[in-house]
Amino acid sequence: MIDIKNLKFSYGSFPVLNGISTRLESGKIYGLLGENGVGKTTLLTLLAGMKKPQEGQIILESGHAPYERRPSDLSQIFYLADTVAPFKSSALDYAKDWGAFWPNFSMENFVAIMAELENDAQKKMDQMSLGQLKKTHIAFALASGCRYIFMDEPTNGLDIPSKSQFRKVLFKYIGEDTTIVISTHQVKDLENIIDPIIILDYKEVLLNASLQEISEKLYFDYSNTIKEDSLYSEMIPGGAIQVRLNSEGVESKVNIEALFNTVHNNKELIRGIFRK
């Protein structure tokens, strides 16, 4: 569990995170969504201890802040940045050299994930394509056995088969109590994986709710007739999608893209509905 309390961060005079508070529970795969520039990457880097909060706190289960960068805390955190480093070694040597620093790192899992992602572990990393390099770092992150894994746009650069392989290995190789936060714009790549959903705005967390809570409060209507009371509607191939308040308590499949647009267009209303 990670507690984020009144977190503030700005770049010069430009505020990015303006006092956000939320809690990340154990054993969940959070989808971190937000417009460009709202601070998704900044939040992930703050969670991973790459940056120091200017105000507010992030408290890990150990009671320490990530920025203290204590080896005992870092050994439970893995941050996969959107741009990754091409080491001058084979993927296997890279895992052998550095994996040992994460106490739960499994070389066996690394090799297995690399195989499932159809990536050659013997290939030198500086000779890999962007997608292959990304897959190597994804394999390392999932084999690390960390309690907290933060991934920034992990599916960027992956080809279509690799995206589905990524979804498979993500479910297969993470521990039950692992908390994963995935920041992404490619919501369709991760639609059946991420739960809960966090939607970040310039000033605050607009939404931090599980798919169950979302479907209890919002109804995703896939019928062709656009209703007047819809909060958001959009024509999609073969019909339409519209989001309405779930006043009748009917369950529906959450469409994350439609959810994001609904939240974006109805900030005050959504905030009120999901306020705990």
Added chain:
Amino acid sequence: MNNDILDIKRFGRYFMSDLRNGVRSYGLNTLLISFSMVIVYLIVGCISSAVLGEWHSLGVVPRIIGFVSICVAVFVSAPIKLYGKITSKQDGTFFLSIPVSSFEKTSSIILNSIVIFPLIVVAMSLGIDWLLCKIDHGCGMDVISAISYFISELGEEIQMSGATFDDGTPIDLSWISGILNPLMFIDDFMQVGFYFLLGALFFKSNKFIKTVLVLIGMSFALQIITGIGGTLLAMTVGDVSGIGEYVLKHMSWLFNHLVVIDCISDTIFNLAFAGIVFLRIKTLKH
């Protein structure tokens, strides 16, 4: 219980991984710098054979200059090449996320860039030079023998001249061989390494040029400060000849303790630089 500041086992493992990574990224450069004197030696020999029709070996003086240049090259390039990438986001984020303390990371950085790799280059280039002189007798003395010979010759010449300080104290020549001892230059070269390590860790791009410009700027600033200080002192005290006399009077003491003073001041500087490197690593953000 794991120690969050220093765990010897963890540090040892990290240092070895860091060293292996360094060999991969800087190994070829290490070999090139070490063998640069042989390359120049062969070029000179080949050109002289082609132009003059006979093999001319590279003399001892150019080889001493070459050796000093090699030392400078490794102390300047090793920190930038080995750790300059830490300031970039893609390499820096992984570096920061490795579960090793900032103290251990700093120690490994200093050991690799300022001790291990320069030591390898110096040992290899001296060994190659020694081997070259064993094979080709036209080379004359090897660099180490030549430096030792130069120091003892210089010492004898000054002794023979019967030189004394202004206060009449005979010059104790032990300091000359002491201060010219190649071992005395190790901490000076380390200082050069530290300058460029700090440049590698503070500047995001053009690390070499920016470090050189900062050094030039600092030397200018130091000259201006000492100039202003001297002027202010002269204006305050009025007659500064007394100070000059005082300095001259104690010059013999200064020279006779030069080895100790040099060692202490260099050690203080190097420790201060190591402290700045630690603070930089501790507060590095991505």
